[in-house]
Amino acid sequence: MHQTFDAALGINLLHVNQEGADHNRAHFDAWGITCLNLMSSPGSGKTALLERSLPTLRQEFRIAIIEGDMTTELDADRLRQHDVPVIAINTGRSCHLDSKMVAGGIHRLERDYNPVEFDLVLVENVGNLVCPAEFEVGEHAKVALLSVTEGEDKPLKYPVMFQEADCLLITKLDLVPYLDVDVDRIIANVRQMNARATIIPVSAKTGEGIEAWHDWVRSQHSAKSVTGRSQSNGAALAESP
Amino acid sequence: MHQTFDAALGINLLHVNQEGADHNRAHFDAWGITCLNLMSSPGSGKTALLERSLPTLRQEFRIAIIEGDMTTELDADRLRQHDVPVIAINTGRSCHLDSKMVAGGIHRLERDYNPVEFDLVLVENVGNLVCPAEFEVGEHAKVALLSVTEGEDKPLKYPVMFQEADCLLITKLDLVPYLDVDVDRIIANVRQMNARATIIPVSAKTGEGIEAWHDWVRSQHSAKSVTGRSQSNGAALAESP
Numbered sequence: 001m002h003q004t005f006d007a008a009l010g011i012n013l014l015h016v017n018q019e020g021a022d023h024n025r026a027h028f029d030a031w032g033i034t035c036l037n038l039m040s041s042p043g044s045g046k047t048a049l050l051e052r053s054l055p056t057l058r059q060e061f062r063i064a065i066i067e068g069d070m071t072t073e074l075d076a077d078r079l080r081q082h083d084v085p086v087i088a089i090n091t092g093r094s095c096h097l098d099s100k101m102v103a104g105g106i107h108r109l110e111r112d113y114n115p116v117e118f119d120l121v122l123v124e125n126v127g128n129l130v131c132p133a134e135f136e137v138g139e140h141a142k143v144a145l146l147s148v149t150e151g152e153d154k155p156l157k158y159p160v161m162f163q164e165a166d167c168l169l170i171t172k173l174d175l176v177p178y179l180d181v182d183v184d185r186i187i188a189n190v191r192q193m194n195a196r197a198t199i200i201p202v203s204a205k206t207g208e209g210i211e212a213w214h215d216w217v218r219s220q221h222s223a224k225s226v227t228g229r230s231q232s233n234g235a236a237l238a239e240s241p
Numbered sequence: 242m243h244q245t246f247d248a249a250l251g252i253n254l255l256h257v258n259q260e261g262a263d264h265n266r267a268h269f270d271a272w273g274i275t276c277l278n279l280m281s282s283p284g285s286g287k288t289a290l291l292e293r294s295l296p297t298l299r300q301e302f303r304i305a306i307i308e309g310d311m312t313t314e315l316d317a318d319r320l321r322q323h324d325v326p327v328i329a330i331n332t333g334r335s336c337h338l339d340s341k342m343v344a345g346g347i348h349r350l351e352r353d354y355n356p357v358e359f360d361l362v363l364v365e366n367v368g369n370l371v372c373p374a375e376f377e378v379g380e381h382a383k384v385a386l387l388s389v390t391e392g393e394d395k396p397l398k399y400p401v402m403f404q405e406a407d408c409l410l411i412t413k414l415d416l417v418p419y420l421d422v423d424v425d426r427i428i429a430n431v432r433q434m435n436a437r438a439t440i441i442p443v444s445a446k447t448g449e450g451i452e453a454w455h456d457w458v459r460s461q462h463s464a465k466s467v468t469g470r471s472q473s474n475g476a477a478l479a480e481s482p
Binding site: 042157174178 | 284334394395
């Protein structure tokens with residue numbers, strides 16, 4: 001976190017961001033969309049996970065991706081090969097997506113597609129284990145990834161991300177034999193920060209744990225279909241996001 | 242980067258940070274200290290590199306560490322086992338060290354030791370591939386680490402860090418056989434961003450490349466001993482940092 005209070009305007013930037021996130025979420029709710037926000041360090045395997053999951057999940061869900069990167073459309077181009085709409089947002093010097101940027105993505109979804117035709121919007125955030133956790137974008141749940149190569153101590157050292165996560169994927173499980181790392185120790189450290197998150201060790205390479213991750217995604221959309229739609233009946237959507 | 246302009250005060254926070262960094266550097270210069278700022282994603286191996294290097298480097302240099310972490314002294318405690326002073330700075334919710342925090346570390350160095358007795362101050366920044374690159378802390382050179390597990394595309398996707406680096410260490414070389422990664426491709430991508438940085442592939446585990454890294458550290462302190470001391474003769478040090 002850098003400066004979050006603009007003294008001239010007398011406003012807290014995190015509060016402004018939260019209002020935008022709530023507005024984005026009201027749109028998703030009205031359209032029956034479940035939005036998941038994927039966050040991690042650079043190179044923890046967010047894009048690789050989506051590449052592994054899209055062939056299965058797109059058989060069941062109509063999916064759009066909002067892909068955040070400081071520069072380039074490298075990740076967006078990888079995901080476009082899976083025949084899903086990918087809206088690329090370049091954040092420039094910003095180290096995280098915020099709700100205003102994602103609102104821009106929602107506008108493009110409205111302009112180029114019919115949003116009610118979608119079930120899932122998967123947001124891939126900028127690779128950063130700190131700041132994205134503080135800027136909600138309108139998601140219904142937060143998914144944090146931690147690769148086994150990053151070390152056992154990361155949940156203790158970067159607490160906010162692990163406190164905020166609804167689902168924690170421990171990625172690159174296939175590399176465990178080559179590392180001095182204990183997955184049970186990672187899980188114990190996550191639990192020190194967060195008693196409620198679903199924790200799923202996975203390998204996008206071998207497929208281990210991927211079905212459990214898909215089940216979690218399914219559970220999120222089911223829960224949403226029951227509660228989210230009814231919640232959204234009264235949502236005020238007077239203005240565009 | 243988040244908000245960097247405080248409209249009420251009419252000041253650019255990056256500019257204020259830079260003034261603090263210049264002040265810190267003037268202190269280091271006056272004491273004959275070379276300061277290196279180590280930056281990378283979480284888990285790229287900054288602490289492991291220092292653990293590997295300290296037994297050799299502390300034979301040649303009097304070293305102090307400034308250790309930045311959001312919370313905990315886990316890394317600081319690892320490095321304290323190498324009989325060097327380690328000043329731990331917990332940044333709280335901040336995703337990077339800034340020059341004011343490091344000035345606090347310098348104060349502690351002055352209070353508890355005699356700064357002129359040191360040759361090297363090694364700053365280990367918070368794990369983040371974005372924000373630390375924009376906040377100078379008073380270093381004479383920036384060292385960026387990128388582990389081979391993070392993927393070949395990171396220099397293109399996180400340009401500021403790679404543009405700013407004076408030395409780029411490609412870490413965890415021992416894991417290459419187990420990954421779909423081409424170190425030459427990483428190097429080519431770094432070169433697209435930065436024509437001048439020294440690039441050294443290393444493994445803290447096997448020791449590969451570590452002597453080349455030590456040579457680079459030696460070259461920085463030698464260059465500093467020739468030019469830095471004379472530059473610092475005119476440095477104004479009226480106030481403490």
